[in-house]
Amino acid sequence: MYDVAIIGAGASGLMCSCALKIKNNNLKVLLLEKNDKIGKKLLITGNGRCNLGNYNTNISNYNSNSNISRFKQYLDIKKYLDEKNNSIPSYIDYENYIEYLKYIGIVIKQEDKRLYPYSNQAICVCKVFERYLNYLHVDIRYNYDVNKIDKKNDIFYINDDIKAKSVVIATGGKSYPKTGSTGTGYEILRKFGHKIEKIYPALTYLKTDYKYIKDISGVRYDAVVNLSVNGEVKNTEKGQIQFTKDSVSGICVFNLSRNVKKYLEEKKKVTLIVNLVPNYSEPQIEEYIKSFKDYKIQDALSGIINNKLANAISKQLKVHDKLVKQISKDQIKIVAYTIHNMHFNITQTGDFNNAQVTTGGACLDEFTDNLESKKCKGLYAIGEVLDIDGKCGGYNLSWAFTSALIVKDSILKV
Ligand SMILES: Cc1cc2nc3c(=O)[nH]c(=O)nc-3n(C[C@H](O)[C@H](O)[C@H](O)COP(=O)(O)OP(=O)(O)OC[C@H]3O[C@@H](n4cnc5c(N)ncnc54)[C@H](O)[C@@H]3O)c2cc1C
Structure with missing residues (x-):
């Protein structure tokens, strides 16, 4: 015994x-x-x-x-x-x-x-x-x-x-x-x-139906990431976020993933809200964009965010290929807002094989x-x-x- x-x-x-x-x-x-x-x-x-x-x-x-x-x-x-x-x-x-x-x-x-x-x-x-x-x-x-x-x-x-x-x-x-x-x-x-x-x-990736996710696949980016559930921010993490062809990943996303499957089962709307440039305010980003008035918007943005992200955001906001001077002040405001608040609707989490x-x-x-x-x-x-x-x-x-x-x-x- x-x-x-x-x-x-x-x-x-x-x-x-x-x-x-x-x-x-x-x-x-x-x-x-x-x-x-x-x-x-x-x-x-x-x-x-x-x-x-x-x-x-x-x-x-x-x-x-x-x-x-x-x-x-x-x-x-x-x-x-x-x-x-x-x-x-x-x-x-x-x-x-x-x-x-x-x-x-x-x-x-x-x-x-x-x-x-x-x-x-x-x-x-x-x-x-x-x-x-x-x-x-x-x-x-x-x-x-x-x-x-x-x-x-x-x-x-x-x-x-x-x-x-x-x-x-x-x-x-x-x-x-x-x-x-x-x-x-x-x-x-x-x-x-x-x-x-x-x-x-828990500690797994999150799947998203973001329309341009394939375009930004492979990008790794330091950001501040909020987990929003039915419009309420539940948690915030700072660190590297990674994008794959159908999901968002990285340590900060892992840390936010813990209750997501439960929220989805409860039919709650789960969104990751990503601030790509936390060190600059939205008005500062607007000023920065405006100072490149003869540039295409995605090229102006490439000076401050990753090139693939710049392209995705400009496509999402339907201003791709437009010159900055052709875009209204309100649209520039929306671009700056989106750089601070890039939304990824979450549809699923990784399963136990990946958690x-x-x-x-x-x-x-x-x-x-x-x-x-x-x-x-x-x-x-x-x-x-x-x-x-x-x-x-x-x-x-x-x-x-x-x-x-x-x-x-x-x-x-x-
Ligand atoms: C890819 C990956 C990376 C990770 N990296 C880290 C890290 O860097 N730092 C960190 O803190 N955590 C990390 N973790 C989490 C960490 O590994 C686990 O939380 C930790 O190992 C749990 O320890 P445990 O002893 O409870 O269980 P386990 O380590 O899972 O051990 C359980 C053991 O019990 C055995 N067993 C199960 N059922 C039976 C049974 N019926 N009869 C006999 N044997 C049985 C299993 O074969 C296994 O060997 C990671 C996890 C994964 C998957």
Whole structure:
């Protein structure tokens, strides 16, 4: 019989197994993974570089249907990074996941506010985990797909095969199912009476029916982007927006994508409103255009915005090929307004195959502060299977690792 069985060898399951064994090496820990290797999703994070955290990590970067303020203290790693970034942790004072990562051999570096492994390689992160799990004698079973967990007389039975005193569900969400995260954790938790908040793909592209989208395909542009729902601006992001033949993408769009599928299901009108030149006011843009009165409008605009965007906007406003001096003052006003407010009607989002995370999941209100189920003693859930998701920039791995540490002390009390 195992003391703890952890289902899923992704970011959260790997961290949880290490943390338990670091604290108590006598604990019998079993890690069950349906793939033939650990960390299949971890390997592709951060474009293969593994953006494993963010200097700005705090509760405001997360989304949930539940109140998540009780996890606030765990997610504030800024203070730690300021004070201890260059120190080597001693064996007893691990406060957060960064210290654990360092302890097992993953040296961290900061790029802007993002944290990466010094090796710049997600594969190195997986290898370090693998080595450390070996060193700690964590039992791992690969190609083991958990589809059934029962509890009888305080003992968990996994697939009628394995016995454990505690079980940690670390099966991830439903995004990128080819990495193994197919959503089975939701079914397991549902059978124990847990409420699963409706899940949606998040951190994904948004499809648009903008008439000239093909013309601007390939353009990447720094902009301020507003998400408007039924005419009300819900969120604003600043950063690079990218256009493809039928969609808008880029980190700022990913961050705005989180509730879009839900809004569309509710038949709400979703629009991305893009300010292409946030550093200049509309009157300044008007003056700029007017100073090139002998130019075609798209050529005048090309001095201030991307050439493809200049062409698309002038076509959209039916002033393409006209000289600036042939256009009325009101029309110039509209051009300047459009440069500040380019509208993209949103028709669809990427699906789970294209979404970096799942929003929704196991309702957090049904778990204690230690992430133990309130429905079933000894059952825990960590990582993306829970109803909490972060923005792009290292916040989701931060949660996966942090939640793994939250459960360890509770399990060790058993
Ligand atoms: C392309 C991409 C890039 C990303 N980049 C970043 C990034 O740079 N920074 C960041 O913070 N976040 C990033 N994310 C999000 C981040 O990877 C996830 O939020 C995080 O991996 C979730 O960790 P987890 O342990 O909860 O689940 P996962 O990492 O999904 O691991 C779950 C594991 O459980 C296994 N499993 C599932 N069901 C069963 C079962 N029934 N039996 C046995 N095993 C099972 C799966 O095979 C899998 O190995 C990215 C995601 C994607 C898809």
